[in-house]
Amino acid sequence: MLAHERHGSGTPIVLVHGIGHRRQGWDPIVPLLVAAGHEVITVDLPGHGDSPAYDAQGKSARVYLHEVFEAFYEELGIETPHVVGNSLGGLIALEAAMNGHVSSVVALSPAGFWKGTFDFLYVRGLFRTMITAGGLLAPIAPHLFRTKLGKAIGFSWLSSHPSRIPADVAVGDLRNMLAARPAVRELFLGAFQFQGPLPVPATIAWSQHDKVLLPYQGRRARKVLPEAFHTILKGVGHVPMMDDPELVARTILDTVARAEHSSNAA
Template sequence: MSTTPTTASATDSAESAFFAAYDAALARWPAPTEALDVRTKHGTTRVNACGPRDGRPLVLLHGGGATSAAWSANVGALAAAGHRVLAVDLIGDPGRSVLDGPPLGSVAGLLAWLDAVLDGLGVRSADFCGHSYGGWIALEYALHAPKRVGRLALLDPTQCFAGFRPGYLLRVLPLLLLPRTAARARSYLDWESRGSGLDADLSEVYALGHAGFPASRPVTGPRPTPARLHGLATPTLVLVAELSRPHDASRMADAARAALPAATVTVLPGVSHHTLPTARPAELNRRLTEFLTAPNG
């Protein structure tokens, strides 16, 4: 398909605006950051790393469309606690990862890609923390490769323990319609956050990424079955956003406790699904570092 000069110019402008917002958000990271590019058969994966090189690796997996810049309020505390923080830009999503090879295609392909990223980083075992869609990926990876996952933190994860509210899916539907616009994404984030501390810079990264990158279908799969979850021995922390629009927080917390009786499950007050990492970072960072640094056994 040919691209007219006007269309190409508009695309370049949209991407430039997105990368400017992404770089500005990343510049807020309080710890010195190293950009690592890991080549796999699918393309190049960008990993933003900080913290001591000899620290325990901690892989951060962001929510859909949020990019690794979303962890700006958390990486400083996590690095200060001694972790080698490895924040991944999901390949195929907006960000600095480049999908120029075959698509992931399936859950098995997604997990094999993450295997290859860890191999490329020289990481044999790590702790994992995932938010939203990144929480689902982190949980699936712990089930796929339990020996590579030391501890698992899930922040308001989707499709792990409960489904989406029907009303939420109806509200999200306009995001899937063409043309994809930043204004539509901003409207969605304002609605979901309920005025509970949405970070303006990260909201702009999300909105411009939604508008400036070609739509790609994320790799998804069914929720893990109770039998699979009951076999998970990895120490797990589940933090649920009280004001989350995607699901009922109380019911989700109860479902997580039933699925993982040994897990620590807590509902965090006053935060929504999208604001959980940033609205009250001191409390979140304390809970994460206490969990990740607790003695084994």
């Protein structure tokens, strides 16, 4: 089973991180969602954090990830949860929604909406560069990430406010990214675009200062998913939970409320 944590009680919300990240990236918003009366489930992707290795056994990334999460929900005994994802996690959430396995979806700067080869090569090159740099920084990371400059060097590509990241979290994130290199490589080899449509309430929320999946990709998302609610998360970077937990939690809860209202009206 995928490594995970369960918090609180109530209607379940599953939080899925992005490529190279880990479930602890959601920690800033978990208490906010629990306080609103939800069970919150954070999960590590295959080959990330404490989860088993990425092992697609010849299957496409799309099929493999679908099967992994379908089995995960079954093992947890949850049906049609609300699912929230960031980056690759956003694409996974959208795929689950398209397959009718969720009650609502929030995709935060989701993967799967690049416009062409250049967009994809840019993202892949960025990750290669930062993973290489991370390997060089790893021996001094515990000292480097105690400083604002060190956090800016390590995380300004992901966060608009890297100084807000606690030093121990920054070190843990770097070590996780380096350990996840085999999975990252396989996921980029199996990258795919999202096509839609969505049969459930959905929010596509692009980070205003995203340096990974550049905000103009949101325009393609609007064309592919005209039925979704589209918004810009102001003042945040690619991983918005780091920058503004309250904004992210509010975006999630608004979508959940919209879905529950729609369900009650039906």
